[in-house]
Amino acid sequence: VKIGIPLLAGLSVVHGLVPPHPGPLLAIGIFHADIGKTIFYGLIVALPTAIIAGPLFGNFISRYIPGNPSQELMDQIAKESDQGNLPSFSITLITVLLPVALMLLKTFADVVLPAEHIVRQWMDLIGHPITALLAALLLAFYTFGSARGFNRQQIMKMLDQSLAPTAAIVLIVGAGGGFKQMLVDTGVGNVIGQMAVQAEISPILLAWLVAAVIRIATGSATVATITGAGIVAPVIDLVPGVNRELLVLATGAGSLILSHVNDAGFWLVKQYFNMTVAETFKTWSMMETILSVVGILFIMVLSLVV
Numbered sequence: 358v359k360i361g362i363p364l365l366a367g368l369s370v371v372h373g374l375v376p377p378h379p380g381p382l383l384a385i386g387i388f389h390a391d392i393g394k395t396i397f398y399g400l401i402v403a404l405p406t407a408i409i410a411g412p413l414f415g416n417f418i419s420r421y422i423p424g425n426p427s428q429e430l431m432d433q434i435a436k437e438s439d440q441g442n443l444p445s446f447s448i449t450l451i452t453v454l455l456p457v458a459l460m461l462l463k464t465f466a467d468v469v470l471p472a473e474h475i476v477r478q479w480m481d482l483i484g485h486p487i488t489a490l491l492a493a494l495l496l497a498f499y500t501f502g503s504a505r506g507f508n509r510q511q512i513m514k515m516l517d518q519s520l521a522p523t524a525a526i527v528l529i530v531g532a533g534g535g536f537k538q539m540l541v542d543t544g545v546g547n548v549i550g551q552m553a554v555q556a557e558i559s560p561i562l563l564a565w566l567v568a569a570v571i572r573i574a575t576g577s578a579t580v581a582t583i584t585g586a587g588i589v590a591p592v593i594d595l596v597p598g599v600n601r602e603l604l605v606l607a608t609g610a611g612s613l614i615l616s617h618v619n620d621a622g623f624w625l626v627k628q629y630f631n632m633t634v635a636e637t638f639k640t641w642s643m644m645e646t647i648l649s650v651v652g653i654l655f656i657m658v659l660s661l662v663v
Contacts, residue, residue, distance in 0.1 A: 359419035361630060362644055366411030370648055373578055373609035374406075375399040377456055377486050380582035381609050387586040388593065390601035392486060393464020396457060398602050398663070402610075402655045410647040418640055427631045442505050452500045456489035536584050560599045561607045561660055564589045565653045568611030576619035581612035603660050610652035616645045 376382045376392055381399070385392050444452075463484020470477040482488060502512040568585030572578060585608045593599055616623050617638070627637040 358422055358424040358630065358640055359415050361424070362415030362418065362640060363407075363411035365626065365641065366407045366415070366644055366648060369613060369645060370403045370407045370410070370652070373582070373613040373648070374403045374606055374652065376460070377490060380579040380612060381605055382486060383583050384586040384605045384608050387583070387590050388601045388604050390605050391464060391467075393461050393467070393484070395602045395605050396460055397464070398659060399606055399609075402606055402652055402659065406648055406652045406655060409651050410644050414644055414647055418643070422632070422636050422640055425631050444500055444505065448500050452493060452497050455493040455496055456486070459484045459489040459492065460486065532580065536580065538587065559657075559660075560589065560592045560596050561603050561656060562653070563592060564604050564607040565611035565649075565656075568608045569614045569649065572612045573615055573617070576617070576621070576623075578609075578612040582608050585611060600660060600663055603656055603663070606656050607653060610649050610656060612649075613645050613652070614649035616642050 372378055372380070374381060376385060376396055376399070381395065382392075384390075385395055461484075463480045466474075466477045466480035466484070483492070498512060502515075507515075564585060567588050568581045571584050572581035575581060575584075586605070589604065589608065593601065593604070618624075618634070623637060623641060626632075626641040627634065630637070630640070632640065
C-alpha cells in the first residue's frame with residue numbers, strides 16, 4: 358500500500374487532468390480550450406496534488422492497512438525476466454513524452470509567432486494531438502521494436518494485440534458522448550447554465566460539481582468528463598471571461614472523486630492489492646477523493662492568477 362498508492366495517484370491524476378488522455382482531450386474539444394495551456398496548467402495542478410494524495414497519504418494509510426499481497430501474484434512477479442535487451446530509461450522517457458513535447462511546442466509557436474508564419478503552420482500540424490500521437494507510435498516502432506531485435510512480423514503481432522483493448526475505450530467514449538448529447542438536446546445543459554448564473558456559482562466549481570455527480574452515478578471518469586463538459590459548455594456563453602483550460606481541469610478533477618463499487622478500477626485495485634471492500638474504500642476510494650478535492654482547490658487558486 359505504501360508503494361502502490363503513490364503509483365495509483367500518479368496514474369489517476371494523469372487520467373483526469375493531463376492530455377492526451379481521452380477524457381481531458383475530448384473536454385478540450387468541447388470547451389474549445391488550448392491543448393498546450395491545458396497540459397501546462399494540468400502539470401502545475403497535478404504534481405502537488407499527486408504528492409499529497411500519493412506519497413503523503415500512502416505513508417499515512419499504510420500504517421493502518423499495510424496490505425497483504427496474494428502469493429500467486431508475488432510468485433509471478435518474482436520470476437526472473439528473460440528480456441535482456443530492454444530500452445534505457447532515457448529512451449523510454451523520450452518515447453512516452455514525445456507527444457506532450459510536440460503539443461507544448463505548438464502552443465509556444467502559437468504564442469510567439471504570427472498566424473501566417475511558416476514555422477507556426479508546421480507546428481500546428483505536428484503539434485496536433487493525432488499527429489503527435491502518431492509520431493510517438495512511429496518512434497516506438499523503432500525504440501521499442503526493431504532496436505530491441507523484433508522483426509516486422511513480431512511488431513505487427515504486438516500491434517494487432519494492442520488494438521483489442523482500445524475497443525472498450527472507444528465504446529466508453531462513444532457512450533459518454535451519446536449520453537452527453539442526450540442531456541444537451543433535452544435542454545439540461547441550458548437549465549443548469551441558467552441556474553448557475555442565477556446562483557452566481559463559479560463555472561469552474563460548477564464543472565467540478567457536475568462531473569463529480571456523474572462520476573459517482575456512472576463510475577466512469579471518462580464518461581463523467583465528457584458528459585460534464587457537454588452540460589457545462591453552455592455556461593461559457595453566459596459567463597464571459599471564463600478560463601477554458603481551467604474548466605477542462607475542473608471537469609477532470611471532478612471525474613476522479615469517490616471511486617466505489619460501480620467503478621471497474623475499484624475492483625481492479627481490490628484484487629491486485631488483495632484487500633477487502635472496506636480496505637479498498639479506505640485506501641483507493643479515499644485517495645481518489647483527495648485527488649479530486651485537492652485538485653479543485655489548486656485549480657481555484659490558479660484561477661486567481663491566470
